[in-house]
Amino acid sequence: MNWDDDTTGTEAADRLVGPAADGEDQAVEAALRPKDLGEFIGQEKVREQLDLVLRAARARGATADHVLLSGAPGLGKTTLSMIIAAEMGAPIRITSGPAIQHAGDLAAILSSLQEGEVLFLDEIHRMSRPAEEMLYMAMEDFRVDVIVGKGPGATAIPLELPPFTLVGATTRAGLLPPPLRDRFGFTAHMEFYGPAELERVVHRSAGLLDVEIDPAGAAEIAGRSRGTPRIANRLLRRVRDYAQVKADGLITQEIAAAALAVYEVDARGLDRLDRGVLEALLKLFGGGPVGLSTLAVAVGEERETVEEVAEPFLVREGLLARTPRGRVATPAAWAHLGLTPPRAQGSGNGQQDLFGA
Numbered sequence: 001m002n003w004d005d006d007t008t009g010t011e012a013a014d015r016l017v018g019p020a021a022d023g024e025d026q027a028v029e030a031a032l033r034p035k036d037l038g039e040f041i042g043q044e045k046v047r048e049q050l051d052l053v054l055r056a057a058r059a060r061g062a063t064a065d066h067v068l069l070s071g072a073p074g075l076g077k078t079t080l081s082m083i084i085a086a087e088m089g090a091p092i093r094i095t096s097g098p099a100i101q102h103a104g105d106l107a108a109i110l111s112s113l114q115e116g117e118v119l120f121l122d123e124i125h126r127m128s129r130p131a132e133e134m135l136y137m138a139m140e141d142f143r144v145d146v147i148v149g150k151g152p153g154a155t156a157i158p159l160e161l162p163p164f165t166l167v168g169a170t171t172r173a174g175l176l177p178p179p180l181r182d183r184f185g186f187t188a189h190m191e192f193y194g195p196a197e198l199e200r201v202v203h204r205s206a207g208l209l210d211v212e213i214d215p216a217g218a219a220e221i222a223g224r225s226r227g228t229p230r231i232a233n234r235l236l237r238r239v240r241d242y243a244q245v246k247a248d249g250l251i252t253q254e255i256a257a258a259a260l261a262v263y264e265v266d267a268r269g270l271d272r273l274d275r276g277v278l279e280a281l282l283k284l285f286g287g288g289p290v291g292l293s294t295l296a297v298a299v300g301e302e303r304e305t306v307e308e309v310a311e312p313f314l315v316r317e318g319l320l321a322r323t324p325r326g327r328v329a330t331p332a333a334w335a336h337l338g339l340t341p342p343r344a345q346g347s348g349n350g351q352q353d354l355f356g357a
């Protein structure tokens, strides 16, 4: 649940493909953010629906409905929240669930909003319970009860709020209590990006960073980006460094592949941690099943790091399965690491085919 945290773990801090973001990352990210819906690549459905919501609100001269954005880290939730504000010509206030410890913190923010302002609440599933309850009323009635005093003498003073648009972001919509989920007028689920979309992201970012790249170079980076624009942008920057130091600056397929080999991001986008987990599973435990804790100890990582940083991608790629008896490697995992499963499962039955290119 620490997906968007800057502190997922010391190891995570220098990972190219992990969720951690360092200072440089944030500065470059801001520079690379699409500024309006037209510039936003992919997510066709979400874009079309959001466009309608915002256009209709503008036509009515009203404040847009509350919007919930759910999806994995790096898919563009923060970017979309800023686009919503820009499209509505409204200012934006940015905060996050963990930053709101007390209901009072939220009351202070809500009561200082301007009419029509967008309030972006990142990691909304990590807000405290009392703050959450205050938010229900604010979203529905544009009103909060400010509690003055303590104990039996405490009184609730109702406070009117100007209409505002709440944009909530979460990596897991399923974690939101239904009453909160139901108060959003529009919910958008962001999907992972396809290779063609990621290539467009890479080309667009390269243009903004003034980096020369050919189509095969962009495809190579896109293919290792795990369906995630943030990762595509990160890999592009590291490949750019390599191209500048080791070549003439132009990013080709060869340069991209060589650079990402240096950074230990393999052809499928697995990094050192992912490969470490798979290797332990295959070499030490014969492909499993093995318990998460045991597996974590074997790779010298925290349980949470293995479970929340490495596994989601490995599962999504069909390399690892979480079963009631423990973690199990799939045939594709053996093929990807170039290893043979201990018990021959009928030789020559086309293991290569499972893995494809």
Ligand SMILES: Nc1ncnc2c1ncn2[C@@H]1O[C@H](COP(=O)(O)OP(=O)(O)O)[C@@H](O)[C@H]1O
Residues within 6 Å of the ligand: 028, 029, 030, 032, 033, 034, 039, 040, 041, 042, 043, 072, 073, 074, 075, 076, 077, 078, 079, 080, 201, 229, 230, 233
């Ligand atoms: N659809 C998109 N088109 C172009 N760039 C994108 C897109 N989605 C995300 N990005 C880029 O990826 C980076 C991470 O996006 P961000 O909005 O911070 O993700 P999230 O908030 O979901 O973690 C940003 O630098 C942004 O420019």
Ligand SMILES: [Mg+2]
Residues within 6 Å of the ligand: 004, 077, 078, 079, 122
């Ligand atoms: Mg974000």
